[in-house]
Amino acid sequence: xxxxxxxxxxxxxxxxxxxxxxxxxxxxxxxxxxxxxxxxxxxxxxxxxxxxxxxxxxxxxxxxxxxxxxxxxxxxxxxxxxxxxxxxxxxxxxxxxxxxxxxxxxxxxxxxxxxxxxxxxxxxxxxxxxxxxxxxxxxxxxxxxxxxxxxxxxxxxxxxxxxxxxxxxxxxxxxxxxxxxxxxxxxxxxxxxxxxxxxxxxxxxxxxxxxxxxxxxxxxxxxxxxxxxxxxxxxxxxxxxxxxxxxxxxxxxxxxxxxxxxxxxxxxxxxxxxxxxxxxxxxxxxxxxxxxxxxxxxxxxxxxxxxxxxxxxxx
Amino acid sequence: xxxxxxxxxxxxxxxxxxxxxxxxxxxxxxxxxxxxxxxxxxxxxxxxxxxxxxxxxxxxxxxxxxxxxxxxxxxxxxxxxxxxxxxxxxxxxxxxxxxxxxxxxxxxxxxxxxxxxxxxxxxxxxxxxxxxxxxxxxxxxxxxxxxxxxxxxxxxxxxxxxxxxxxxxxxxxxxxxxxxxxxxxxxxxxxxxxxxxxxxxxxxxxxxxxxxxxxxxxxxxxxxxxxxxxxxxxxxxxxxxxxxxxxxxxxxxxxxxxxxxxxxxxxxxxxxxxxxxxxxxxxxxxxxxxxxxxxxxxxxxxxxxxxxxxx
Amino acid sequence: xxxxxxxxxxxxxxxxxxxxxxxxxxxxxxxxxxxxxxxxxxxxxxxxxxxxxxxxxxxxxx
Numbered sequence: 001x002x003x004x005x006x007x008x009x010x011x012x013x014x015x016x017x018x019x020x021x022x023x024x025x026x027x028x029x030x031x032x033x034x035x036x037x038x039x040x041x042x043x044x045x046x047x048x049x050x051x052x053x054x055x056x057x058x059x060x061x062x063x064x065x066x067x068x069x070x071x072x073x074x075x076x077x078x079x080x081x082x083x084x085x086x087x088x089x090x091x092x093x094x095x096x097x098x099x100x101x102x103x104x105x106x107x108x109x110x111x112x113x114x115x116x117x118x119x120x121x122x123x124x125x126x127x128x129x130x131x132x133x134x135x136x137x138x139x140x141x142x143x144x145x146x147x148x149x150x151x152x153x154x155x156x157x158x159x160x161x162x163x164x165x166x167x168x169x170x171x172x173x174x175x176x177x178x179x180x181x182x183x184x185x186x187x188x189x190x191x192x193x194x195x196x197x198x199x200x201x202x203x204x205x206x207x208x209x210x211x212x213x214x215x216x217x218x219x220x221x222x223x224x225x226x227x228x229x230x231x232x233x234x235x236x237x238x239x240x241x242x243x244x245x246x247x248x249x250x251x252x253x254x255x256x257x258x259x260x261x262x263x264x265x266x267x268x269x270x271x272x273x274x275x276x277x278x279x280x281x282x283x284x285x286x287x288x289x290x291x292x293x294x295x296x297x298x299x300x301x302x303x304x305x306x307x308x309x310x311x312x313x314x315x
Numbered sequence: 316x317x318x319x320x321x322x323x324x325x326x327x328x329x330x331x332x333x334x335x336x337x338x339x340x341x342x343x344x345x346x347x348x349x350x351x352x353x354x355x356x357x358x359x360x361x362x363x364x365x366x367x368x369x370x371x372x373x374x375x376x377x378x379x380x381x382x383x384x385x386x387x388x389x390x391x392x393x394x395x396x397x398x399x400x401x402x403x404x405x406x407x408x409x410x411x412x413x414x415x416x417x418x419x420x421x422x423x424x425x426x427x428x429x430x431x432x433x434x435x436x437x438x439x440x441x442x443x444x445x446x447x448x449x450x451x452x453x454x455x456x457x458x459x460x461x462x463x464x465x466x467x468x469x470x471x472x473x474x475x476x477x478x479x480x481x482x483x484x485x486x487x488x489x490x491x492x493x494x495x496x497x498x499x500x501x502x503x504x505x506x507x508x509x510x511x512x513x514x515x516x517x518x519x520x521x522x523x524x525x526x527x528x529x530x531x532x533x534x535x536x537x538x539x540x541x542x543x544x545x546x547x548x549x550x551x552x553x554x555x556x557x558x559x560x561x562x563x564x565x566x567x568x569x570x571x572x573x574x575x576x577x578x579x580x581x582x583x584x585x586x587x588x589x590x591x592x593x594x595x596x597x598x599x600x601x602x603x604x605x606x607x608x609x610x611x612x613x614x615x616x617x618x619x620x621x622x623x624x625x626x
Numbered sequence: 627x628x629x630x631x632x633x634x635x636x637x638x639x640x641x642x643x644x645x646x647x648x649x650x651x652x653x654x655x656x657x658x659x660x661x662x663x664x665x666x667x668x669x670x671x672x673x674x675x676x677x678x679x680x681x682x683x684x685x686x687x688x
Contacts, residue, residue, distance in 0.1 A: 030448075037438050048472060081668075115335055118328070130615060138576040138580065154365055253561035303684075
């Protein structure tokens with residue numbers, strides 16, 4: 001067989017090289033293929049992580065490179081975990097986290113359920129609704145400050161029109177009581193489609209035959225919804241909630257552009273506070289301990305997420 | 316057509332369609348507002364009450380791409396406008412003195428976006444193939460480790476990266492940002508591509524191996540063409556991530572390698588924030604992503620869930 | 627409940643992972659609750675325990 005592909009390669013490349021390539025075992029190839037990825041991730045993720053952990057036990061400051069670096073043990077951790085101000089940023093994050101998840105799950109599930117009625121043009125509307133999710137949070141967040149302007153902002157005008165309030169009588173990002181809600185609204189606008197898409201996948205994974213069987217048993221539509229639809233979609237919903245939870249726990253770009261953490265500290269989420277400690281006050285050691293606390297929390301949530309992911313994959 | 320209990324009735328469909336359309340319009344409104352603001356004059360953009368249809372002008376785009384200074388009436392008289400954009404600037408009593416930094420920032424986004432996408436898809440395809448086909452010790456742990464790197468808060472990672480890049484001379488360089496985004500995107504590309512390659516039947520390669528192909532040949536002559544769609548959609552997801560990224564960009568770049576997302580919010584006109592220019596920048600920056608999203612719609616779910624949900 | 631306990635005793639993966647997940651979730655709630663400063667102070671230890679435990683028990687047999 002003179003024209004087999006391997007012969008062509010053998011003549012096309014110098015015989016020595018060809019023999020070397022041929023000689024590679026699957027095991028070697030596996031390592032050659034995986035090694036660059038692992039190496040890059042070690043260099044850019046694990047090595048810095050270990051460095052952070054080390055720094056978190058010191059009082060190092062980037063802006064004072066000549067000062068003596070002292071080993072301070074657990075002092076940074078003790079200070080963070082007893083600081084009411086840091087605790088307050090956690091509560092601001094909790095407010096943001098809980099309300100965005102509640103709103104996104106309710107609206108996202110409702111939309112998915114409606115789209116699953118298979119009306120004409122549902123593909124088109126799904127695509128339109130999905131658009132905000134794919135855009136740059138910083139650029140969009142910055143533009144929302146324009147929509148939130150009292151008087152001239154589109155948001156205030158529309159809300160004023162619907163409720164009868166004067167558009168310049170309230171300022172979403174300037175008012176201490178309203179600012180935490182302004183970030184909830186934009187995040188919900190942006191990420192509801194994410195929950196919707198996952199719920200839609202859940203709804204479409206339910207075989208019609210189950211509903212047909214329920215119909216034969218004369219189960220009411222209400223009962224079918226609670227005994228078939230909801231339990232079947234629940235694993236998907238778990239996945240969406242965990243993912244949004246992790247993402248919003250570390251939320252930075254959208255909120256920093258929208259409110260910058262203000263007014264006062266009402267929208268200073270944890271990631272924004274960490275950024276100030278690390279890159280404005282330059283308390284590197286302290287900020288490293290802060291980062292480790294966030295790392296461990298996110299890592300813990302991520303392990304639960306992967307468990308939920310595998311559960312969905314098995315279906 | 317046979318009767319089915321699971322097929323919704325006509326009025327049901329109508330109501331569902333109307334509700335979804337209403338939500339769709341609310342959702343698209345801010346985006347349309349960005350695009351329409353970019354074609355307004357500065358005064359029309361901040362008119363009260365907000366104007367839906369204003370006079371069409373490209374002033375926002377001209378402001379976005381140029382820097383200008385105020386000129387005296389005589390100076391304007393002496394230098395009549397030569398081009399259409401000169402004319403727009405002239406009408407406001409200004410003259411163009413040079414290009415703005417937006418073009419540079421946009422090009423940085425393009426270079427860093429495409430560079431990191433290429434690298435992460437290239438490395439990701441190799442790793443995904445190995446994870447899909449070979450026995451690798453601690454495979455599940457490695458895959459979890461790869462995924463978890465994606466979940467880490469960027470601000471927390473940025474502290475040591477900032478120190479490391481400073482030490483290596485990589486801060487504020489294209490190479491540094493490309494490496495960083497590649498590392499972040501690798502998790503997505505490995506997970507997505509592993510899913511795509513898992514779906515290609517092993518029989519194809521086995522047949523090729525029996526025909527005398529080597530592993531390498533089987534990989535690039537049999538598996539790669541089969542995975543082409545998957546690779547393309549993975550590439551778009553990586554590109555969109557690198558394109559949109561803000562936190563690393565704002566902390567690690569400033570003068571040289573800054574990308575567009577940290578730059579656009581800093582566009583300021585002569586009198587306060589120049590909203591039409593900001594909107595013009597946002598429009599140029601966001602519209603390509605919207606087009607890609609529409610192209611990607613079949614693979615969206617897969618991309619955003621790391622390949623867990625396939626539809 | 628019974629199978630859960632025997633699972634724990636036999637070092638099975640499922641129930642131990644469940645326990646670790648509950649610890650992590652508890653730690654996160656303690657971190658972000660607005661009522662008790664002392665709960666906030668100890669939240670990190672709880673999350674850390676849960677996370678380390680999760681990594682270990684995910685290698686137990688099914």
